[in-house]
Amino acid sequence: MTTPFEILMPGSALTDATAPASPKAVSYTGAPPNPSAAALAERFPMAVERTQVIWGETVVYVRGGSILEMMQWLHDDPTQRYDYLSDVTAVEYRDFDQPIEVVWHLRSLPFRRFLRVKTQLPKNGPLEVSSVWSIWKSADWLERECYDMFGIKFSGHPDLRRILMWEQYREGFPLRKDFPLRGRFSRAEQLRQALAQNPESRYSMEELTVADAFEDLPEDMRQRLSKGERTGE
Amino acid sequence: MGLIAPPEHKTVSYVPESQEGWVATRLDFLVNWSRANSLWPMPFGTACCAIEFMATAASRFDLARFGMERMSFSPRQADVLICAGRVPFKLAPIIRRIWQQMPQPKWAISMGACASSGGMFDNYAVVQGIDTIIPVDVYVPGCPPRPEGLIHGIRLLQEKVMNERSADNRIRQEMLPDPSSELYIPPSAINELGEPFGNSVHQNRSAP
Amino acid sequence: MASGKRTVQVELSTTGLDAQGRPQRIPLVTSDDGGGLAVAPPLSVEPELEADHMLINLGPQHPATHGVLRLVLELDGETVVRCIPHIGYLHCGFEKIGEYRQYNQIITWTDREDYLNSIGNNVAFALGAERLWGIDVTERCTVLRVIASELSRIISHLVWLGTTCIDIGAFTPFLWAFQQREYVYNLLEGWVGARLTTSATRVGGMAADIPSGWIDGLKKFLRDFPDTIYEIDRMLTKNAIWVGRTVGLGVMSPDEAINWGLSGPMLRASGVAYDVRRDFPYLDYETYDFDVPVGTNGDVYDRYLVRMEELRQSVRILEQAVKRLPDGPVNIDDPRVILPPKSKATSEMESMIHHFKQVMEGPRPPIGESYVAVESPKGEKGYYMVSDGTSKPVRWRIRPPSFVNLSAIPKMVEGHLLSDVIAINASIDIVMGEIDR
Numbered sequence: 001m002t003t004p005f006e007i008l009m010p011g012s013a014l015t016d017a018t019a020p021a022s023p024k025a026v027s028y029t030g031a032p033p034n035p036s037a038a039a040l041a042e043r044f045p046m047a048v049e050r051t052q053v054i055w056g057e058t059v060v061y062v063r064g065g066s067i068l069e070m071m072q073w074l075h076d077d078p079t080q081r082y083d084y085l086s087d088v089t090a091v092e093y094r095d096f097d098q099p100i101e102v103v104w105h106l107r108s109l110p111f112r113r114f115l116r117v118k119t120q121l122p123k124n125g126p127l128e129v130s131s132v133w134s135i136w137k138s139a140d141w142l143e144r145e146c147y148d149m150f151g152i153k154f155s156g157h158p159d160l161r162r163i164l165m166w167e168q169y170r171e172g173f174p175l176r177k178d179f180p181l182r183g184r185f186s187r188a189e190q191l192r193q194a195l196a197q198n199p200e201s202r203y204s205m206e207e208l209t210v211a212d213a214f215e216d217l218p219e220d221m222r223q224r225l226s227k228g229e230r231t232g233e
Numbered sequence: 234m235g236l237i238a239p240p241e242h243k244t245v246s247y248v249p250e251s252q253e254g255w256v257a258t259r260l261d262f263l264v265n266w267s268r269a270n271s272l273w274p275m276p277f278g279t280a281c282c283a284i285e286f287m288a289t290a291a292s293r294f295d296l297a298r299f300g301m302e303r304m305s306f307s308p309r310q311a312d313v314l315i316c317a318g319r320v321p322f323k324l325a326p327i328i329r330r331i332w333q334q335m336p337q338p339k340w341a342i343s344m345g346a347c348a349s350s351g352g353m354f355d356n357y358a359v360v361q362g363i364d365t366i367i368p369v370d371v372y373v374p375g376c377p378p379r380p381e382g383l384i385h386g387i388r389l390l391q392e393k394v395m396n397e398r399s400a401d402n403r404i405r406q407e408m409l410p411d412p413s414s415e416l417y418i419p420p421s422a423i424n425e426l427g428e429p430f431g432n433s434v435h436q437n438r439s440a441p
Numbered sequence: 442m443a444s445g446k447r448t449v450q451v452e453l454s455t456t457g458l459d460a461q462g463r464p465q466r467i468p469l470v471t472s473d474d475g476g477g478l479a480v481a482p483p484l485s486v487e488p489e490l491e492a493d494h495m496l497i498n499l500g501p502q503h504p505a506t507h508g509v510l511r512l513v514l515e516l517d518g519e520t521v522v523r524c525i526p527h528i529g530y531l532h533c534g535f536e537k538i539g540e541y542r543q544y545n546q547i548i549t550w551t552d553r554e555d556y557l558n559s560i561g562n563n564v565a566f567a568l569g570a571e572r573l574w575g576i577d578v579t580e581r582c583t584v585l586r587v588i589a590s591e592l593s594r595i596i597s598h599l600v601w602l603g604t605t606c607i608d609i610g611a612f613t614p615f616l617w618a619f620q621q622r623e624y625v626y627n628l629l630e631g632w633v634g635a636r637l638t639t640s641a642t643r644v645g646g647m648a649a650d651i652p653s654g655w656i657d658g659l660k661k662f663l664r665d666f667p668d669t670i671y672e673i674d675r676m677l678t679k680n681a682i683w684v685g686r687t688v689g690l691g692v693m694s695p696d697e698a699i700n701w702g703l704s705g706p707m708l709r710a711s712g713v714a715y716d717v718r719r720d721f722p723y724l725d726y727e728t729y730d731f732d733v734p735v736g737t738n739g740d741v742y743d744r745y746l747v748r749m750e751e752l753r754q755s756v757r758i759l760e761q762a763v764k765r766l767p768d769g770p771v772n773i774d775d776p777r778v779i780l781p782p783k784s785k786a787t788s789e790m791e792s793m794i795h796h797f798k799q800v801m802e803g804p805r806p807p808i809g810e811s812y813v814a815v816e817s818p819k820g821e822k823g824y825y826m827v828s829d830g831t832s833k834p835v836r837w838r839i840r841p842p843s844f845v846n847l848s849a850i851p852k853m854v855e856g857h858l859l860s861d862v863i864a865i866n867a868s869i870d871i872v873m874g875e876i877d878r
Contacts, residue, residue: 323529
C-alpha cells in the first residue's frame, strides 16, 4: 500500500485571498491582461511578437524559433509555474494568405491563471514546430491529433503518427481549409480504401518484441520480416 | 448521378415451394418461432444509440421479454448484429469482419439514423449507411431511436424471421451480386461519383 | 549424476527495468548439482525462458472497452508489459462540420460527442458562443443551466457506475443506475422533448423554458435518488470483492496527473483539488455551497469514491438551485442572437427580415476567439471557438477530457494484470464519442 498523497490545492501560490468569480460583462479587449504575458515579453523580448487580450483571455503571439525554451521557462519559473497543458491545437483561417496558427492553452494551477500562446506558421514554409512533450506529457496525443488533422509536424515528439484517421489514409489532412467537407474521393472510393486498410497495422516490427530477438531468428524469416511481412496475420 | 444506362428489365422466375407439405410447414414454424424469440443480439454499439440500446436492455424497457437479454459480444454466438451508432470509415473493415464471423442464420438491424444512412454526418469520415458494407434487414430511424422504436424494429425483425421458409434457398446466401436478379446493375453502368450503389436514392445535399 | 532437487538462483535487478525501460528479464542460473555455474551469463543475453511475451488485441469491438477503443497489450503471462491504445474508430469529423454550421446548429452536434453529458455539452457550448458576443444570460437561464449541468453529471456518473460494475462483475447496480436515469430522462423529455440528444440551449438562452410542474418532478427525483446512492454504496464500497479488485490499481501521483493533463475525478482522486467550477467558475458556481471530493491514493477505488461523492454533491447543488430559481425571461433581449417573437415576425416587416436573416444566415459574432472550460463529468471540457465575423466559426475545437485522460493509460496499466486493465480502463470514464469526435 502506497502512502497517501498530499492534497494539492490550486491557488496555493496566490498571496491575496480573493476567491475566483464567474466572469460577468466581459469586455471585448479591455480586460486586465495576465501578468505572465508581460513577464514573458520581458524575459524573451525577441521572441514575443505581441500580446492581445480578447474577451478576458490573454493571447501571446510568439515566434517559432524559441518555443521550447519559452515553454520550459513558463513551466519551471517559480513566478509562472504553468504546470498544466490544457490543449494544443491549430487554427487555419479562411483567408488563404493568413498563416496557420498553433495554439497552446496553458494553465497555472498554483496561480490560477490561464494563458494562450500562439505561433504563426506561414503556409508557404514547412509546417513544423517544436513539440512540448518533454515538458508536459499531455502533449503526446494532442500533438498527434494536430498532426493528423493539419499536417503540422512536431519535432521532438516521440511517436508522431496519425491517431484519428487510419495510418494509410491518403486523402490528406482533414481540417485544412482546402480539404472539402466530404473528402476528396468519391464515396465508393472512400469505402474501398477504408475496407482495404489493414486493421492490424501497428502489429509492426517496431512494436513487437520480436525485434529484440531479431538476430536469433532463422535467416529466411529475417528476410521475410525485413521485406515487410506482417506478423500476427 | 446514379445510373448512366437504365437497367434492362428482366422477369424473375420464382419457383413456388410446391414441395412443402404440412410437416414441413410445421417444422418451419417451430424453427422460425424458436429463432425469432431467442435472437441473441451482438451489440455493435458505437455511440449514442448504444446508450439507448443499453436503456432498452435495462429494466424499464426490458429486452429479456423478447429473449434478447443475453448480449453476445462474440460474433460466433450471435444471431442479430445490432449496429447502434455511427460507423466511421476506420471502423468499416471491423464491422465487415464481425459480420463475416457471424455464422448463419444471421440478421442485421441498423439502429439509428447514422447507421442507416450516415445520419447528420455527411462528411469525409462516416460511412453513409452500413448497408454499403453489410446487408441490413431492419432499419430503425431516430437519433437516437426511442427504446420503443428499437423494440418495434425488433418486432419487425421477428416477423421477418417468422415468415422465412426453409425451402427458400435464396435467403441464407451471402450477398454476392447475382446477374440474373432484376436488381443487378453491371459495374460499367454505375457512376461512382454519386452513390456507393448506382441505385440508391440521391440525397439532396444542402450547401456545406 | 542429477540430484533429486534443482536449485535455482535468481538474481533480481534493483529497478526491474532494463535499458529500454521494459521489465527486465530475469536470467535463470541453474545447475544439476545445486551449485552455481562457473561463469554467470551476462544480463543482456536472452535467457532460455519457455514463456514469451504475447501480443493480444482488445477491441475495438469489445464489451468492456466502453466504446470502440482498441488496446494492443503485450503480456508476459497475465501481466501487462506494454499497452498501446488505438483510437479513432469513432472519428466523425465534428470539428470539420462545425466550420460549416451556424452556432445554433452546432449545438445539435455537441449532444452527440459526449453523449452521456449531452445537456452539459449544450450548456458549455452556449457559454463559449456567448463569450464571443460578450453576452451574459439572464438569472433564470443561469440557474436552469446549472440544473441542466448537474442533472447531466448525475446521469453520466450513473452510466459510469453501471458499466464499471458490469466490467468488474456486478450486474445489479447497472439496473439500479439505469432505472434512476429513466427518471431523469423523463424530466429531460418533459423539458426539451428528447431523452438523450437534448440540444437544450441556444446562444443567449435556452431552447425552451421548463414547463409548469417540472420543478415538482425534479424535487421528487431529488427526494428519491439519495436512496439509490445509498443502496449502491452499501453494496459496493465495503465489499471485499470490489475493494480487492479496485484498490491499488492504476495509481497516478499528483505530479504525474498534472503533467499528463488529467482532469476531473481522475485528477481529484490523485490528490489535486482542481475543479473548474471552483477555480475558474462559471454560471455563478461560486455562490453555491458544495464540496469538491478529493482522493489521496490515486487508484481506481478512489476514483469510484470521488464519483460517488460527486453524485451526492450534485444533489446538494440541485436542491439549492431549485430553491433559488427566479422568475423572469429565459432568453436575453439581445437582437443580435435572439429571434424576435413570432407575433412580431409575422406582422412587422423589420421583424420579419430580422427573423429571416437570423434563421437563414445565423447570428454573426464579432471577430475574435474564446475558450470556455466547464467541469464535465469526465473532466475539463473546453470549447475553443474562433470567429471571423461570419455566422460559421472558423475553428471549433473541442478539448476532450477523456482524450487526454486516456493518453495516460499506457502508464497506468504497466505491471498490472489483464483483468486490472479492464478495471483501470473503466475508471477513466471514457466516452469514445468525445475522444474521437
